[in-house]
Amino acid sequence: xxxxxxxxxxxxxxxxxxxxxxxxxxxxxxxxPIIWNNAVPVPSLGGIAxxxxxxxxxxxxxxxxxxxxxxxxxxxxxxxxNETGESFQTLVERKGVEYNLGSSSSVFKVNTYxxxxxxTGVASICSSPQIGLNLxxxxxxxxxxxxxxxxxxxxxxxxxxxxxxxxVINVPNLVQDIQGKESGRYTAxxxxxPIYFYKSETGVLTYLQDYEPIIIQIDYTAAFFTDAKIVxxxxxxxxxxxxxxxxxxxxxxxxxxxxxxxxxxxKMTFETSKDYSLISSVEPSISIPYNILxxxxxxxxxxxxxxxxxxxxxxxxxxxxxxxxxxxxxxxFVDFEINYNQLGSELISSSYxxxxxVIFEANL
Numbered sequence: 311x312x313x314x315x316x317x318x319x320x321x322x323x324x325x326x327x328x329x330x331x332x333x334x335x336x337x338x339x340x341x342x343p344i345i346w347n348n349a350v351p352v353p354s355l356g357g358i359a360x361x362x363x364x365x366x367x368x369x370x371x372x373x374x375x376x377x378x379x380x381x382x383x384x385x386x387x388x389x390x391x392n393e394t395g396e397s398f399q400t401l402v403e404r405k406g407v408e409y410n411l412g413s414s415s416s417v418f419k420v421n422t423y424x425x426x427x428x429x430t431g432v433a434s435i436c437s438s439p440q441i442g443l444n445l446x447x448x449x450x451x452x453x454x455x456x457x458x459x460x461x462x463x464x465x466x467x468x469x470x471x472x473x474x475x476x477x478v479i480n481v482p483n484l485v486q487d488i489q490g491k492e493s494g495r496y497t498a499x500x501x502x503x504p505i506y507f508y509k510s511e512t513g514v515l516t517y518l519q520d521y522e523p524i525i526i527q528i529d530y531t532a533a534f535f536t537d538a539k540i541v542x543x544x545x546x547x548x549x550x551x552x553x554x555x556x557x558x559x560x561x562x563x564x565x566x567x568x569x570x571x572x573x574x575x576x577k578m579t580f581e582t583s584k585d586y587s588l589i590s591s592v593e594p595s596i597s598i599p600y601n602i603l604x605x606x607x608x609x610x611x612x613x614x615x616x617x618x619x620x621x622x623x624x625x626x627x628x629x630x631x632x633x634x635x636x637x638x639x640x641x642x643f644v645d646f647e648i649n650y651n652q653l654g655s656e657l658i659s660s661s662y663x664x665x666x667x668v669i670f671e672a673n674l
Contacts, residue, residue, distance in 0.1 A: 331522060331523045331524070331525055332359075332360045332364060332476060332477065332502065332522055332523070332524045332525070333348070333360065333524075333525045333526075333527070334346065334348065334349050334358070334360060334479075334524065334525070334526045334527070335347040335348050335349075335527050335529075336349065336526075336527070336528050336529070337528070337529045337530075337531070338484070338485055338488060338528055338529070338530050338531070339530075339531045339533055339573065339574060339674055340531070340532070340533030340534070340573075340574075340672050340674045341485055341486075341489060341533075341674065342485070342674040343485060344481070344484060344485060344528070346358060348360060348361045348362070349361060352405070352406075352408065352447075352478045354440060354447050355405045355406040355408070355447055355449055355478040356405050356451075356478075356480060357403065357405035357406070357478040357479050357480035358478065358479065358480065359408065359476045359477065359478045359479075360476055362476075363410055363474030363475065363476050364474060364475055364476055364522060365473065365474060366472065366473065366474060366475050366520070367470060368470060368471055368472065368506075368508075368518065368520070369470075369508065369510075369518070370468035370469055370470055370471075371463075371468055371469070371471055371508040371509050371510070372462070372463040372466060372467065372468050372469075372509055373421065373460065373461065373462050373463065373508065373509040374460055374461055374471040374506060374507060374508035374509070375423060375428045375429075375456055375457050375458065375459070375460030375461075375506060375507040375508070376407070376409045376439070376441070376446040376448050376456075376457050376460060376472075376506045377407075377429065377433055377436070377448060377454070377455060377456040377457065377504070377505040377506045377507060377517070378406055378407055378433075378436065378448045378449065378450040378453070378454055378455050378456075378504070378505065379404050379406070379407060379450050379454065379477065379502065379503055379504055379505065380454050380503045380504075380505045380519050381404055381500075381501055381502065381503050382404070383403065383404055383450055383451065383453055384401060384402070384403050384404070385401070385402050385404070385500065386399050386400070386401055386402075387399065387400060387401075387402045387498045387500055388498060389484075389488070389496035389497060389498040389526070389528060390496060390497060390498070391491070391492065391494040391495065391496050391497075392495070392497060393494060393495075394492060394494060396491055396492055396494070397496070398487050398488055398491055398496070399487065400481060400483050400484045400487040400488070401481070401482060401483050402479055402480075402481055402498075402500055402526075403479060403480040403481075403482065404450050404477065404478075404479055404500075404502070405449065405450055405451070405478040405479055405480050406447065406448050406449040406450040406451070406477075406478045407447075407448050407450070407475065407476070407477055407478065407504045408445060408446070408447050408448075408475070408476050408478060409445065409446040409447075409448075409471075409472045409474075409475055409504075409506070410444065410445055410472060410473060410474035410475070410476075411443070411444050411445070411446075411461075411471075411472045411473065412444075412472065412473030412474055413473060414469055414470055414471060414472055414473060415443050415444045417463060417464055417465070417467075417469045418461035418462065418463060418464065418469065418471070419443075419461065419462055419464055420441055420442075420443065420459065420460075420461060420462075421459070421460055421461055421462035422458060422459050422460075423458045423459075423460060424458075427456070427458070428456050428457070428458050428460070428507050428515070429454075429455065429456030429507060429517070432454075432456070432505075432517055433454045433455050433456040433505065433517075434452065434453065434454070434455045434456075435455060435456065435457075435458055436448055436449065436452075436455035436456060436457045436458070437449075437452060437455070439457035439458075439459055441457060441459040441460070441461075446460075446472075450478075454505065456505070456506075456507055456517075460507075468511070471506070471508060475504055475520070475522075477502040477504065477522070477524060479500070479524065481526070484528065488528065488530055489534075491530060491532065492532060493530055493531050493532045493573075493637075494529075494530060495527055495528070495529050495530070496527070496528045496530060497525065497526065497527045497528075498525075498526045499523050499524070499525050499526075500523070500524050500526070501521070501523060501524075502521070502522050502523065502524050503519045503520065503521050503522075504519070504520050504522075505517055505518070505519050505520075506518060506520075531573045531574075532571055532573070533570075533571055533572055533573055533574065533672040533673075533674060534570050534571050534672065535568070535569075535570040535572075535576075535670065535671055535672050536569045536570045536639075537567075537568070537569040537570070538566060538567070538568045538569070538670040539566070539567055540564055540565070540566055540567075541565050541566070541567045541643075542563065542564065542565035542645075543562055543563050543564035543565060544562075545562065545564075546562065547560040547561060547562045547648065547649075547650070548560055551654070556653060556654050556655065557651055557652060557653050557654055558650075558651075558652050558653075558654050558657060559649070559650060559651040559652070560649065560650060561647055561648065561649035561650075562647070562648050562649075563605065563645060563646065563647050563648075564645070564646045564648070565643060565644070565645050566643065566644045566645075566646070566668075566670070567641050567642075567643055568632075568641065568642045568643075568644070568670050569639075569640075569641050570636075570639065570672065571636055571637075571638065571639045571640070571672075572632070572635060572636045572642060572672050572673065573635055573636070573637060574635065574672070574673045574674065575609075575631055575632040575633070575634060575635050575642070575673045576631070576632045576642055576644075576670055576671065576672060576673055577629055577630070577631055577632075577670075577671050577672070577673040577674075578608075578629070578630045578631075578632070578644070578668050578669065578670055579627070579628045579629050579630075579668065579669040579671075580602075580614065580615075580620055580625070580628040580630065580666070580667075580668055581620070581628060581666065581667060582620045582622050582627070582628040583620075584620065584666060585597075585599075585618055585619075586599065586600055586601075586602065586615045586618045586619070586620070586664065586666060587599045587600065587618045587664060588600060588650065588662035588663060588664045589662060589663065589664060590657075590658060590660040590661075590662055591660050591661045591662070591663065592658060592659075592660040593658060593660065596656070596657065596658055596660070597662070598650050598652045598657065598662050599617045599618030599619075599650065599652075600615070600618065600648055600649065600650040600664070601613060601615055601616055601617065601647075601648070601649050601650065602614045602615035602646055602647070602648055602666075603646070603647045603649070604630065604644065604645070604646060604647075605645040605646065605647050606643075606644070606645045607632050607633060607634065607642065607643055607644035607645060608630055608631070608632060608633055608644065609630075609631045609632065609633045610624055610625070610630070610631075611633075612624075614630060614646075631673055632644060632673070
């Protein structure tokens with residue numbers, strides 16, 4: 311037990327090891343969420359951390375108390391494409407630290423420091439530390455703090471306090487802030503300085519700041535949509551009369567030009583519940599169901615709408631994806647055929663019309 315005295319002696323120890331860094335790799339396509347290659351969510355701290363732990367060999371002690379970070383909570387950080395020099399800034403939130411005791415969990419027990427604030431003069435008391443036998447999670451949401459709950463050697467001998475450590479961060483606006491930049495790899499380095507308190511060989515309460523840079527690399531694939539327009543087709547279907555079968559048929563073709571940058575193609579969304587039928591201008595109850603086919607430009611070319619009904623089995627959610635991609639700003643083309651075939655006895659002399667909507671967007 312540490313006892314009160316007439317003065318407070320705190321020895322500052324700063325440890326730097328340039329051999330270690332934490333690296334996070336992620337990928338962003340267009341404005342889709344980040345896909346992390348080697349990061350895992352840490353729900354208890356509201357951020358992410360490297361999927362691997364940094365190995366540490368801190369000084370041995372009989373008693374220690376985990377802390378958060380000595381760095382600012384939030385920082386505006388520049389991500390730079392080292393090939394082009396292009397950069398953008400985004401907010402990085404330092405959310406906290408996780409300490410993994412590893413084999414040291416067998417020689418320490420959870421202990422509460424009862425002699426005031428363990429971090430007096432250096433850090434505030436952590437409001438909600440999560441201290442377990444194997445893992446300690448310390449939030450940085452309130453700034454630099456030290457946990458009054460920590461660990462005490464079971465037999466009074468000195469042991470390595472923990473074996474592994476990793477900082478937890480969050481980049482809430484990265485996808486938004488990278489928009490408009492060229493495709494490429496963007497890199498940022500932020501400081502991470504976990505702080506913890508321990509009892510030195512002389513029995514003095516001491517704290518140590520470890521230093522481990524966090525390297526964040528984002529592979530960005532730009533995707534954007536600028537325009538979609540009909541470049542062929544006026545929507546007029548001229549009827550053809552089949553006297554042998556006593557039917558009427560007709561067709562027309564729309565060619566749609568879509569401009570932008572689409573590394574994963576374009577997505578076209580149709581209304582799935584719509585009745586795709588041409589309605590008589592004289593008698594609305596009389597209609598001609600029609601078909602929509604993708605003649606070219608779709609991954610699943612063929613019938614999209616069959617006899618007035620959208621084929622949601624082939625195209626779940628009404629989504630039709632293009633079969634072409636673009637690695638630079640350009641135009642993609644899709645050809646849709648609209649046709650019908652109806653018995654003449656079911657129709658009256660009239661004009662027939664309908665309209666349908668298709669939403670075009672980058673496929674992410």
